[in-house]
Amino acid sequence: MFFEPMNFVRNLSYMGLGMLGIFIVMAVIIIVTVALDKLTSKKDGGKSEQ
Amino acid sequence: MEILYENLLGVTWQMVVMWAIGGILIYLAIAKDMEPTLLLPIGFGAILVNLPASGAIEPLTTLFNAGIANELFPLILFIGIGAMCDFSPLLSNPKLMLFGAAAQFGIFFTLCMASMFFDINDAASIAIIGAADGPTSIVVAQKLGSKYLGAIMVAAYSYMSLVPIIQPPVIKALTTKKERQIRMPYVEHEVSKLTKIMFPIVITIIAGLIAPDSVALVGFLMFGNLIRECGVLGSLSNTAQNVLANLVTIFLGITIALQMQAEKFLTLNTLLIIALGLVAFVVDTAGGVIFAKIMNLFLKDGHKINPMIGAAGISAFPMSGRVVHKMALKEDPSNFILMQAMGVNASGQIASVIAGGLILGFFLH
Numbered sequence: 001m002f003f004e005p006m007n008f009v010r011n012l013s014y015m016g017l018g019m020l021g022i023f024i025v026m027a028v029i030i031i032v033t034v035a036l037d038k039l040t041s042k043k044d045g046g047k048s049e050q
Numbered sequence: 051m052e053i054l055y056e057n058l059l060g061v062t063w064q065m066v067v068m069w070a071i072g073g074i075l076i077y078l079a080i081a082k083d084m085e086p087t088l089l090l091p092i093g094f095g096a097i098l099v100n101l102p103a104s105g106a107i108e109p110l111t112t113l114f115n116a117g118i119a120n121e122l123f124p125l126i127l128f129i130g131i132g133a134m135c136d137f138s139p140l141l142s143n144p145k146l147m148l149f150g151a152a153a154q155f156g157i158f159f160t161l162c163m164a165s166m167f168f169d170i171n172d173a174a175s176i177a178i179i180g181a182a183d184g185p186t187s188i189v190v191a192q193k194l195g196s197k198y199l200g201a202i203m204v205a206a207y208s209y210m211s212l213v214p215i216i217q218p219p220v221i222k223a224l225t226t227k228k229e230r231q232i233r234m235p236y237v238e239h240e241v242s243k244l245t246k247i248m249f250p251i252v253i254t255i256i257a258g259l260i261a262p263d264s265v266a267l268v269g270f271l272m273f274g275n276l277i278r279e280c281g282v283l284g285s286l287s288n289t290a291q292n293v294l295a296n297l298v299t300i301f302l303g304i305t306i307a308l309q310m311q312a313e314k315f316l317t318l319n320t321l322l323i324i325a326l327g328l329v330a331f332v333v334d335t336a337g338g339v340i341f342a343k344i345m346n347l348f349l350k351d352g353h354k355i356n357p358m359i360g361a362a363g364i365s366a367f368p369m370s371g372r373v374v375h376k377m378a379l380k381e382d383p384s385n386f387i388l389m390q391a392m393g394v395n396a397s398g399q400i401a402s403v404i405a406g407g408l409i410l411g412f413f414l415h
Contacts, residue, residue, distance in 0.1 A: 007165040015158040026151040033144040040244040
């Protein structure tokens with residue numbers, strides 16, 4: 001173990017890349033899920049509010 | 051007689067401390083019902099491996115090499131977890147997946163924090179405690195060759211069981227009573243069976259193409275979910291959810307304890323790892339809540355989001371979703387946000403695995 005405070009700043013790029021990456025993957029999954037639902041759902045929709 | 055003396059004299063104060071730690075874990079598992087399926091085997095294992103000249107080390111090492119060193123146990127466990135996951139609330143409202151992404155902020159924040167004290171591979175392994183997902187933590191720490199697998203596992207599973215204690219104060223500190231009372235009418239949207247079947251297949255392909263290092267984790271999780279949703283493998287689904295998951299959990303817990311030998315575990319590093327794990331959970335929770343609050347700035351009245359559901363994106367499925375639901379009921383007994391919270395919670399399960407894959411992508415190659 002060591003103490004190197006500047007490593008926090010040096011590794012901030014991983015924070016940015018990681019969050020960007022995860023939002024991109026989740027956004028792709030959302031788009032595909034919506035498309036999948038549109039392609040496979042019945043025409044009547046089947047929505048009801050509780 | 052001489053051998054008996056030798057063994058008694060072989061007991062060190064560090065071993066006694068580990069027996070106490072094992073005892074505490076067993077107590078928490080039995081008396082407080084905190085993740086008993088894992089804390090009890092880990093607790094007992096901690097005692098087992100800290101006896102003088104313990105004969106259990108060799109068989110446990112064999113089990114470790116057979117099931118953890120090659121990441122087999124956590125991946126098989128993921129089949130069971132996938133079979134337990136109901137993604138219907140998520141498929142009904144896919145936008146909820148954004149909260150699952152936001153609530154992984156703690157992982158990357160903790161990565162930066164941990165890098166001040168540990169080399170980057172150990173820092174990344176510690177950060178993944180914030181995935182609030184045991185198998186992901188094991189796979190990432192093992193693949194990155196972390197020396198601190200035992201401490202990471204104990205922190206991950208302990209904090210997962212402490213979600214009902216850790217999350218509420220963080221959520222309360224970041225939200226007003228008015229925000230916690232926001233109602234979110236649940237629009238039930240019927241999801242077709244074909245969508246439920248296609249979802250795990252498509253997610254596996256997307257994860258494989260975008261984040262290849264996550265594909266083992268995502269693939270096994272989604273395989274379990276496919277068994278559940280296909281409708282023709284009820285018996286296998288039941289086995290995966292119960293017998294398979296239980297069997298692997300028994301071996302996983304006691305084998306992890308191999309990493310809790312006093313000389314490896316009783317260090318200042320362990321305390322620091324446990325503290326950093328808490329940071330990861332707190333910042334994850336805060337990330338989800340703050341993201342929801344930011345979204346509310348752009349939403350019209352009547353369409354605003356109860357920011358508490360952001361906290362459920364931490365994973366720790368399904369406990370975190372239930373915690374958020376209970377908090378909403380406490381603020382307003384007629385406000386039901388269970389389905390939204392469970393949807394976010396399920397998305398957190400997927401997002402945490404993808405975060406693990408991204409971490410591996412950054413540091414494995």
